[in-house]
Amino acid sequence: MATQQTIQHPQTTTAPADPAQAGQDATVLIPRTLTVRELAELLGDTPVSIIKTLMTNGVMADVSKTLDYGTAAIVAMDRGFDPEEAGDVVEEEEAPTTIDILGLGAEEEDDDPADLRSRPPVVAVLGHVDHGKTSLLDYIRDANVADGEAGGITQRVGAYQASANERLITFIDTPGHAAFTEMRARGAQATDIAILVVAANDGVMPQTREAIDHIAAAGVPFIVALNKMDLENINPDRVKAALADVGVQIEEYGGEVPLVPVSATNGDGMSVLLDTILLVADIAEFSANPSRAASGVVLEAELDRRQGSRTTLLVQRGTLRQGDAVLVGQTWGRIKAMTDFAGNRIDEAGPSMPVVVLGLQEVAEAGDAFRAVGSGREAKRIYEEARREREAREAQVQHSATLDALFGEISRGNVSALNLIVKTDVVGSYEALRDELERMSNEEVAVKVIHAAAGPVTVADVNLALASQGLVIAFSTPIEPGAERLAELEGIEIRRYSIIYEVIEQVEAAISGLLEPVQMQVVDGHAEVLQVFPIRGLGNIAGCRSLDGNIRSEAQVHVYRNGEQIAESQISSLRRFQDSVQEVEAGQEFGVALARFDTFEAGDQLEFFHIETQSRVVQGGEIRNVTR
Secondary structure, X not given: OOOOOEEOOOOOOOOOOOXXXXXXXXXXXXXXXXXXXXXXXXXXXXXXXXXXXXXXXXXXXXXXXXXXXXXXXXXXXXXXXEEEEOOOOOOOOOOOOHHHHHOOOOOOOOOOHHHOEEOOOEEEEEEOOOOOHHHHHHHHHOOOOHHHOHHHOOOOOEEEEEEEOOEEEEEEEOOOOHHHHHHHHHHHHOOOEEEEEEEOOOOOOHHHHHHHHHHHHHOOOEEEEEEOOOOOOOOHHHHHHHHHHOOOOEHHHOOOEXXXXXXXXXXXXXXXXXXXXXXXXXXXXXXXOOOOEOEEEEEEEEEEOOOEEEXXXXXXXXXXXXXXXXXXXXXXXXXXXXXXXXXXXXXXEOOOOEEEEEEEOOOOOOOXXXXXXXXXXXXXXXXXXXXXXXXXXXHHHHHHHHHHHHHHHHHHOOOEEEEEEEEEOEHHHHHHHHHHHHOOOXXXXXXXXXXXXXXXXXXXXXXXXXXXXXXXXXXXXXXXXXXXXXXXXHOOOEEEEOOHHHHHHHHHHHHHHHOOOEEEEXXXXXEEEEEEEEEOOOEEEEEEEEEEEEEEOOOEXXXXXXXXXXXXXXXXXXXXXXEEOOEEEOOOEEEEEEOOEOOOOOOOEEEEEEEEEEEEEEEOOEEEEEEO
16 A cells, blocks of 8 residues: 655755655645746656646646746646645745835935926826827927827827926826826826816817826816817816816816916917916925836836836936836836937936836836936845745735636636736736726636736747737737747737727727627517317417517417416418418417417417527627627
């Protein structure tokens, strides 16, 4: 009889585990979290072999990735072990979160008022799509960004500086498409003043209301720019009244919100708008200490194939210098190069200045906080400690999302799923796409974005799509040649897009293809039984009057008596006078015999119907029937 052997965690033993030597029921104690390298040592295998098994199950990993017990147990069982959960690696008492370890969530020490210096105001431009936000900025900085945007819609956050009356103003251009609500919210939270752009010909629209909500949540002062005043047939008073209806009290109506009529096309009112911004800034007295270590927020991040991680930072306090070591959200790095918004190389950036930096180890998340630290060694130490803590505490959630939900439900046939790998040009785009796509899930089809990131489509993305039987969405981002070859070889579909609503429309079409058609009863007409005629050899015939609709000879029938259904049958004979007919119209009298039912009574109600197969499609997030 085989004996049972318990194999210890690699911290307590270095002997390789071999289930063949240990016995058929070899037990391995696996801690709640461990790295791929530690699991390989525990199972007496190589890290490369472990990584291959994980990839087969749709988990992308390297030797340092932290695994939870459930994931590690699957790998162990694949090798013939009987896994058991050991004690925790991380203590049970509440530990600090990642952001606390990084020191990015705590309130920074107050500055000495003597060290504070006036700084440029940071202005966010918000409003409904196509109301002229980008055109307004184009006029201010004498550039043209809108022509280069896909579909004429701004799809990333940009930051720029402009000069007015020999003073600098920092502008943040936020996307106007409805799917980018979170990016607009992020822009408002990073700013001192907001400009709400409202088109004089459209007035208050749905995204105008959303922008107002974001401004209110951020608690910043704002100015209404009433744009497109150069157009004919506009009604500014109507727009002002509509603003009052949604809680925006402009100065003209006794409120505190300035309203400036402008035209981003010919420049009318633009100088007044800039003066108003500076006036609001003077009242607020925005200031910061430029002499301290830099801190601020990430506006945007992307992965450049040649330069690596490119991150747009807004410095809010202190001065950021080339060579500084920085902690940024859940990554870190040393500033190797720094450029201003116009692409000019600079050595330092003070408060309110947007800069693009190179040198972060990974692509940051838009909205992440950053701060400079004493040295690269200190930054790396804090980062590694935070990474291990974060992965240990998120591992159980990751297991549920990747292994149980993705493979278990599909293999059991419980859920139809459309699995997606989303790669985009920038972080903000994949955040917006992920939210929009997953919102399409319904009780029958689950839309699952199993991986989303900024950067080109890689071989790893295609392998994940292969393992999960999914498809890849490439949004304004390239596809690596190796990934394209593998996708063609394995039959994995990669769909390219540059406009977000095209993604949404086509994914809706894909979901519709997963919905089963339904059989629907379509009512043709109603009749009332007037008299019952017994016919030898046929049983009872109901003499009826048609009340509405058209009754056809092939119809099925519900028989109701005193409001309750007593039978369901099929027409066996339909007659008018002595003749068999194919159809009876409303108001006509006729005789009908039913298969398997003839106990009619005068006053019975007959409902005639037919069965129709209807396809179902997803439109606007709702399932709708479509007759075939």
